[in-house]
Each structure stands twice: as structure tokens, then as C-alpha cells.
Amino acid sequence: MFRRKAYENLKEWKTLSRGTTAVLIEGARRVGKTTLVKQFAANEYKDSLYIDFSKAAPDVLRLFQEQREDIDTFLRMLQLNYGKSLPVRDAVVIFDEVQRFPPAREYIKHLVADGRFDYIETGSLISIKKNVEDIVIPSEEDRITLHPMDFEEYLWAMDGAVYADAIREARSSLVALPDGAHAKLSRLFNEYMLVGGMPQSVASFLEEKSFEGCARIKRRILSLYLDDIAKFGDAHSRRARAVFAAIPGQLSAASKRFKFSSLEGNARYEDYEPALDWLSEAHLVNLCRLCTDPKVGLRMNEEVASLKCYMADTGLLVSHGFADGPASKGVHRDIQFGRVSVNKGMLAENVVAQQLRAAGHELFYHAWSEDGLTEGARPRAREVDFLTTQTYDNAGGKLRITPVEVKSSKSYRTVSLDAFRDRFRKHVGKEIVLHPKQLAREGEREYLPLYMAFCL
Template identity: 45%
Template sequence: MFFKRKIYDKLLEWKNETKGTKAILIEGARRIGKSTIAQAFAKNEYESYLLIDFAKKDKEVESYFEKYLNDLDTLFMMLQVHYGIRLKPRQSVVIFDEVQMFPQARAAIKYLVADGRYDYIETGSLISIKENVKDIVIPSEERHISMYPFDFEEFCWALGEEVMIDYIKHCFESKQALEESLHRKAMMIFKQYMLVGGMPMPVVKFVENNKSFYEADQEKRDILRLYREDIMKINARYRGKVLAIFDQIPGLLSQHEKRVVFKTIQGESRAEEYQETFFWLADSMICNECFLCSDPNVGLSINEVRSYVKCYMGDTGLLVSHAFDENELLEEEVYKQILLDKLSMNKGMLYENVIAQMLVINHHKLYFYTHYNDEKHRNDMEIDFLLSSNRKLKYKLYPIEVKSGKRYTTTSLLRFKEKYQDRIGACFIIHPKNLMIKDDIFCIPPYMTFLL
């Protein structure tokens, strides 16, 4: 089963713009659907395609690249004969699947693109790509594109809810609340998205099995096991720290502040000892980092404090499965209890994680803000997320507070708004209630986050 993905249009844009002058490398976490989208695109947009899966470690195919890179006529002839595929100049594409398993093929892109006969799509898990480039020259004839889990809109497409998405977009643009029964329906779909997540196979199982959470949970646990196996293969120097952070993500997010307190992880640890750890987790796209911004302004990264970090799971559906015993599949009834808010579970953890996920998919880098009051000996301002200017948000600051319950206070946001009023474009509260504007704050339901 193949679902519509937004990355398809970006691949089409690459094909039409570059016309063979650049290859494209699809980067992303394991099991994100890179191979599936590459093959679907090749099948639909070219007369023929040749798929080379380097994970299969076909020594004969690898030898072709070693022997014939200076004789491309022979290289292409051998590849076509080996795979039984006829390639047509400027009408065919060659896919290098799991290219990190054979870095020499990636290095060859420079010469293959210069030859100009065919287009080239590469796929690979991000961290593995970066760990396997020590002995090759990175080709400049390569464009990169990141692939993420399904966003909420893509999830709705998979469920056949295109009309609902159009209605949500209309209400957001016109700043109108949804009709109440449709708001409740949209919230139910959002909760399904939060519990299933956006990894392709869990979504497929959810749709194919009449919205069975149990079938989706099995797939999610397979992915979590795969991630743990990946962690066990990395450099022993920081393997233990990566595993410690990965295992503690649900616990860290269940705390009030949600940020990582390093000394509680392992003895008297310090933030700088975990730099490689967070680099690996973020670059593998297993997790999304969120750093403190000490002086909120348009250039958030200028005042980034890396010793204060929150670590969100890249996919909230995986977080749900990760939060429970790894060896215990969650029963259908447990998921339904969570869905109906009848199970005692930290909803704030899930809500904040899924909002982080939706913002990252929308190409926002994550920052938060906190202010410690010396007189009161506590934080008197805590802002969950800060967005800065991008193509949609013009040269202003956009603070976001995430509320999982219908009753909440806005003290921190109002104080922040008063302190930095000249820098702020708009303030947002993301809450389970319908859209409303209160105290000049734009309060939106979580299913509208993909529009920010």
C-alpha cells in the first residue's frame, strides 16, 4: 500500500529543475519510507529505472564500480545485463538504495552526473551516511532532501480525510472555529495520529486492519528494536551514553520541565560529555533536540545554550510504545483508554512531543525559553517552543505554549509577551479546545500545528 507523500512533489521539483545536473540524496531515519518513495517516483516519472540495493552486498555489482568507473559504457552495459533492465538516455533513473553500505557508489556520483545519461536517486539512513564518508570525496553534484514521518495532513490523506483537511485549512486561514462536531472529529483523528505516529508501516497496519492499534503497535516495536540494534553498532566510546538517553526519553519527558538533567543520568555527568550522544540521536533522526534560547530574538541560534536541552522522540507513536515495557505489546483496549482520556498517563508528554514532531516536519528548528526568578527561587517564565522568521513567519518571534488539558493558565506567556512585545509577531497556545483568540493570543487546536 502506497500513500501520498509531500516529498514526492519535492522530487518532481528536483527532476524538472536540475535536468540531470545533480543527483538527489534522500536522507532520513530507518524505516521512514525512503526506498518506497524512490521506487514509486521512478516508476511513475521515468520510462525505466534500475534499482541497486547495496544492503544486499552483491560483490559482483560492487566489482563493476571498482573495475569500470573509467569506462562508463561498459559499466552501464554490465549493470543492465545483470539486472535485466534497459536504460534509456535522459528517460531513465538509477536508484542507489542504502548507499551508505557502499560509499564508493556515492563517490562515483560526480562522474555519473557529469556523464549526463541518466538521473540518480540515492537513499540512506542519515547517521550511517555520515559515518561512512571518511575515505571518499563528497560529491558536490548532489542535492539533499530530508524525509520525515507522516505529518498530520499526510495521515489524514491515508485515512481518506482530504475534505476534513481542506476544512481545517479554511478555518485556520479565516481564524474561525470549526463547527463543534467537526472539531471533535478532528481531535479524534489527531489523537489517533498521536498514538499511531507517522512511521509508514504502523500507518499501513492501522489502515489495513480497520484502525487496529494493536497491529500498529507490533510494527512500532519492531522499529524500536531496530533502533536499539543500530545503537549497539556505534562507536563504543559513546554507545553507553546514547543507550542511556534513548532508554530514558519517556522518563525525561514525563518531568515538569522535560529538559535533560545530566547529573541524574549517570553520576555527576556534565552536558559536554553528551555532545556526541545528542549528535548521534539527532542526526539519526531518532530524536528531535530542543535547545534553550537565553535571549529570544529573530536569530535564535545566536543565543543557543546547548547545555540545556530537551530530547523528544522523532515519532510520537514510537514514544507511546517506548513508554511501556518493550516486551509487552499494548492491547487494543489500552490504546482506546488512552484515546478516550480514561487511562492515567502523562498526556502533556505526548502532546508536547507530537507538537515538536509537527514543527520539525515543517522545517522549524526547536528552541525553548525559561527565566529563573532569583527572588522567588524558581522559574517564573517557561515557553515550550520559540519559532523565528522563515518563509511563512516574517522576521518576528512566535512563542508557543502547549496545553494538554482544557483548564490552564497563561501567566508565563503573558509575562513573555509583555517583556518582549517589540520582538513578537504573534503568540500561540496549542490546546484541545476549538480555535479562539483570547487576550490577543491565537489559541489553536493541535491538529492545526502543521499550518504554522
């Protein structure tokens, strides 16, 4: 059982809610939702009752349909079914895989109003239309999204909490770590990009100390996702599968912007919007939208049709991109030692997107063109990888845009970032460059090692 940041979110919910709301843990399949809530229930309550709706007995399901008008009878019969006598206000009832039985989710409103117990729901594909179209979504429901493990959680799993603390201290003080520690953390971060943040993959790597086992697990997870797309995608499943299959190729291109015309000759965003929404709501991808006017309130100026489509987990992206058959099984090791040609910028951007989403950021980028240097010359394309909103000390702690550039090699230029500050100076606070080199600072620009991305 790995240490997860969402555990603290659950503790905060329990303290603040005091039984007035249920909490829904949503996330992709195999991201660790069930393990998290079981651990939380065991540690934070005197007793618990666990219902897995993927295999609940018919008698249990009938309770939600036949006894819903009488909560006293419902709760008595529910506890009898599971051989429980739950202590009032010191027990939690867990509805696992609640998307498989929507009436249970709808009934949460009445159970919360009763007030005897706390309620935690977990679900994948929880917002997909077919799972909510016939029920009233309870307003008494808080939500927590469980993402794949970020690099800090990965370090905790590897018994490296001391390194995680050192990274946060270095980020706060802007004092570089010793070169030896920097080299080790850079190696661990490269390892993390290949293993990814899916708990089963991390557990396999921790046990076997090799990439073969976690590669098998990631291939199984990808197969599971493809089955989900086929099963739940309805009329849009073909296009959702096409988008999902195209992600590695799209990210390996120079601009990384998703080109729908590569899937179908005259395809437009509107044709694929339902498929993209499905993949996003299933938490399989992280969508990064173009912000046309980068200032505080990024969503107010988003252009939804211009986007980048990142995989929710970078380890899965590696397996997805190199799923070429038995000969590709050793690709993780080959990538780590530079034996195969791979667009490392693709992996670096994807893993930064993953860290930003885990930290609660929505994803936006900005792109524009500048005139050519000579008359008649082609316009010069400029692009900033990510835009975040953070407080800025030099503006009295007010919010400002913090642009983030991702560099995968030690040799690079910052032409776009330089032009961005000149262009939007009054809206810009600090600037961040994430790169493989040591921490440094130049004026309002901070150069941070890639492994510090989870601190943003």
C-alpha cells in the same frame, strides 16, 4: 503507497535540477524512503534501475571499484547486470541504502557530470562518521529529509483529504470549524498520537482498525533502532542507548529538559554530546535547544547544553514509554479512553515538535526566571515551549519571533507567554497557543486546536 509531501519535493528537484545534481533522501529506518522513491520513479520516468546495496551482487559492487575510470563501460555493464536499456534523460538510477556502500555515493559526482540519467540515493544513518570517513561527499547532491508522517499525511492515508483541506482553510481564515468537525478531528488527532507516523504502523491500523497490530510493528521498529545503536554507536553506544532509554522519563518530568545527571551522577552535556549527535543524525530524536536571546536568528543564540530530547515519532514514544511486557499491549486503547495515568503534556509537546520538524522548523525554546512576588521568595520559572520565525503583517511583512505554547488540557493559564511578550515585545509577532479547544483569536494571539500544528 501513501501520499507523502516529500513527493512534491522530489518533483521540484527534478524540474529545477534537470540532471545537474543527484538527490539524497535521508531519514530514520522504516520511515518510507524506498517506497517513496520507487513510486516517484514509476510515475515520473519512462524507466528506472534500482540497486539495493543491502543485497547487491558482488559483480555490481566491483563495477564501482574497477570501472570507475570509464563511465561508458560502467553504465553499459551496470545496465547489463540488471537487464536494462535505459532511455537517456528519461530514466533514473536509484541507489537504495547507499550508506552500506559509500564508494557508490562518492561516484555520484562523476555520474551526474556524465548527464545521461538522473540519480536518487536513499540512506539511513547516512551522516554517521563511519559511513563517510573514507569518501569525498559529492557537492552535486541535494538532500531531502523524510520525516514520519505528519497529521495531514495521516489524514490523507485515512481518506480524509477533505478534513486536511478544511483545517488549512480554517487556519488561513481564522474561522473555527463546526463543533462536530472539531470533535472528530480532535479524536483523529488523539488516535494519530498513539498510532504515530511510521508508514507500517499506519498501514496496520488502517487495515485492522485496532491498536494491537501497529503496537507490534512499533515494538519491532524500536528493537531495530536499539540494534542500530549497538552496531553503529561504537564507543558511544552505551551512552546513546542510555539517552534513548531515558527519553520517556525525561519528557514526563515537569520541565522536560534533559538532565544528564540522572544517567550518571556527575555527567555533563559534553560527556553525552557524541551520543546525542548520533541519535540526531540517525533521525531517531528531535533535539530542541535553549535560545538565550529570542530574536530573528535563533541559532546564533542557542545554548547547546540545555536541551529537550523528543522522540522523532510520537507513536514510537508511546510504545517506548509503555514497553513493560505482555500486560502493556492494550495500553494504546487504555490511553485513548483515559484508563491509565499518562502525562498527556509529554505526548502533546512531542507531537507538536514532530509537526514542526516535518514542516522544516528547527526546534528552540526559551526559559528564564523572574523575581519572587515577595522579598526572599524563590524565583519564578518561566518557559515558552517553542520559538518559530515567521513574517509579521504589522511589521511590514518582516520576520518576527512567533512563540508557541502547547496545552494538553482545556483548563490552563498562559503566564509564561504573557510574560514573554512583555519581556521581548519588539521582537515578537503573533503568538500561538495550541490547545484541545476550538480556534479563537485575541489580538495578536491565536488559539489553535492541536490538530492544526502541521500548519505552522
